[in-house]
Amino acid sequence: MTIRILVVDDEPLAREGVRFQLQDAADVTVVxxxxxxxxxxxxxxxxxPDLVFLDIKMPKVSGFDVIERIGAAHMPLVIFxxxxxxxxxxxxxxxxxDYLLKPIEAARFQASLHKVRTQLxxxxxxxxxxxxxxxxxxxxxxxxxxxxxxxxxxxxQIALVAPEELDWVEAEGDYVRVHMGAR
Numbered sequence: 001m002t003i004r005i006l007v008v009d010d011e012p013l014a015r016e017g018v019r020f021q022l023q024d025a026a027d028v029t030v031v032x033x034x035x036x037x038x039x040x041x042x043x044x045x046x047x048x049p050d051l052v053f054l055d056i057k058m059p060k061v062s063g064f065d066v067i068e069r070i071g072a073a074h075m076p077l078v079i080f081x082x083x084x085x086x087x088x089x090x091x092x093x094x095x096x097x098d099y100l101l102k103p104i105e106a107a108r109f110q111a112s113l114h115k116v117r118t119q120l121x122x123x124x125x126x127x128x129x130x131x132x133x134x135x136x137x138x139x140x141x142x143x144x145x146x147x148x149x150x151x152x153x154x155x156x157q158i159a160l161v162a163p164e165e166l167d168w169v170e171a172e173g174d175y176v177r178v179h180m181g182a183r
Contacts (some may be wrong), residue, residue, distance in 0.1 A: 003028045008040040009055040018053050021109045037061025041069050049076050051116050056082040067094050079112050
């Protein structure tokens with residue numbers, strides 16, 4: 001699975017630093033970069049990234065404003081980037097996955113990326129479970145309405161036979177011989 005990343009920071013060097021940290025990660029793609037909050041809002045809505053590296057302090061529209069306008073329920077995963085540690089509590093209140101202080105240490109950055117991979121993997125498993133459960137429910141609904149049937153190949157045709165119609169079954173080499181009444 002490729003992790004789609006959006007990098008949002010008003011400082012070009014900070015965006016470049018994130019790209020540099022990501023250069024050896026084979027499972028990521030930077031789908032866009034934004035230099036302000038308004039661009040970030042548009043990019044999140046159009047690009048649907050899995051992860052946003054989001055600066056907090058930007059002119060006019062802050063990183064917190066971006067989350068408020070998108071809506072926390074519709075936000076991708078967020079790792080805040082900032083030079084200030086005073087916003088950490090608010091960031092985690094908004095469900096940030098992580099909070100990185102500039103300048104970003106390589107080991108700390110990689111630890112954050114590991115959190116992203118874990119979170120996305122768990123989300124993927126949960127989505128698959130929901131789909132599987134829905135499929136099982138659909139199959140149960142189908143089965144409730146019909147008695148069980150066994151599919152049998154009779155010559156070039158397939159017949160659906162109720163189990164109670166079978167008298168006995170015997171092995172015949174690689175085949176099975178089914179006895180049903182006079183057939």
